[in-house]
Amino acid sequence: MKTETQKLATPARPLEMNVRFDKAQLLRFQSLIALFLLCLALTMLSDKFLTVSNLWNVLRQISVNICISIGMTLVVLTAGIDLSVGSILALSGAITAGLLKNGIELPTQNLFIGFTILGAILVGILCGTFLGALNGISITRFKVPPFVATLAMLTVARGLTMLWTGGFPISSLGDTFLYLGAGWFLGIPVPVWITTVLVLIAIFITKKTRLGTYIYAIGGNESASRLSGINVKRVKIIVYSIAGALAAIGGLLVTARLDSAQPNAGISYELDSIAAVVIGGTSLSGGRGSIIGTVQGAIIIGVLNNGLVLLDVSPFWQQVVKGxxxxLAVIIDKANSSDE
Known part of the structure; x- marks a missing residue:
């Protein structure tokens, strides 16, 4: 026979389950809710926001951040971080532009090597992949904390960019290359097409492949993953290599859109990327998150940047707001993690 305490406690369980369910549903759609409220506010504050030209401009701008943020998501899912993506973006874009315009000249050998657009692009992406792999090797082989290893790479890549460009932009890269960043295909900007393909590939990797399973497992419990036979070091090197490659692709889009490789390109891009990942619901502790969530986070950051510009907010205040x-996103993430 139940006691009075048991009788009183029993009816409360369904209510408790409903509360948890409602909270889970709210957390699932929190990015979309935040995006809707942000768009609603900007629509009321500026008549220029909800126009076709401005919306296409926003999508074109966030394409670069989505490229970087996809790689950042994979890194964060393994409980890592990558602060070097902005510098890798700049170096890869500069190398591509330099090879495309000037090629490689070896006076001592009386040799000149010219590059096609495809060749220069491949070299730029390989450069980003190589630098990302170096990050992974530093973290796994030499036990350097991800924050320190990628911070060092940030400085190295930025210095190499200055050396390669001499501190001056590399411009006038041709209409064909410009098309990658500023062209249209079937009424949609080319960068949006490129980003869409990358997003679909990333979703497939995280949801349908063994690599994706390993990434989530390592972020959830690295020790258990290692004991279960997962080659943790190899997976992390692959993940950081992918992040470097995607940063390089972002660099190509930036360079093509501007028709110029700027030595200071990509500065603070890593902050926008991390913001997109966290706002999208990926836990900084690893093991929880999604590519779709990151895309939503990147859209929020892009809309916020665009709205602040339309409202003529000072660039200094823009940095304050984004910070x-x-x-706030990190605080929410920590609060959600503590409740689980």
């Missing part, structure tokens, strides 16, 4: 958004 507060990142802090």
């Amino acid at each position: 507060l958004v990142i802090l």
Whole structure:
């Protein structure tokens, strides 16, 4: 026979389950809710926001951040971080532009090597992949914390960019290359097409492949993953290599859109990327998150940047606002993690 305490406690269980279910549903759609409220506010504050030309401009701008953020998501899912993506973006874009315009000249050998657009692009992507792999090797082989290893790569890649460009932009890269960043295909900007393909590939990797399973497992419990036979070091090197390659693709889009490789390109891009990942619901502790969530986070950051410009907010205040958004997203992430 139940006691009075048991009788009183029993009816509360369905209510508790409903509360948890409602909270889970809210967390699932929190990015979309935030995006809707942000768009609603900007629509009321500026008549220029909800126009076709501005919306295409926003999508074109966020394409670069989505490229970087896809790689950042994979890294964060393994409980890592990559602060070097902005510098890798700049170096890869500069190398591609330099090879495309000037080629490689070896006076001592009386040799000149010219590059096609495809050849220069492949070299730029390989450069980003190589630098990403170096990050992974530093972290796995030499036990350097991800924060320190990628911070060092940030400085190295930025210095190499300055050396390669001499501190001056590399411009006038041709209409064909410009098409990658500023062209249209079937009424949609080319960068949006490129980003869409990358997003679909990333979703397939995380949801349908063994690599994706390993990435989530390592972020959830690295020790258990290692004991279960997963080659943790190899997976991390692959993940950081992918992040470097995607940063390089972002660099190509930036360079093509501007028709110029700027030595200071990509500065603070890693902050926008991390913000997109966290706002999208990926836990900084690893093991929880999704590519779709990151895309939503990148759209929020892009809309926020665009809205602040339309409202003529000072660039200095823009940095303050974005910093507060990142802090708020991390606080929410920690609160959600503690409740689980």
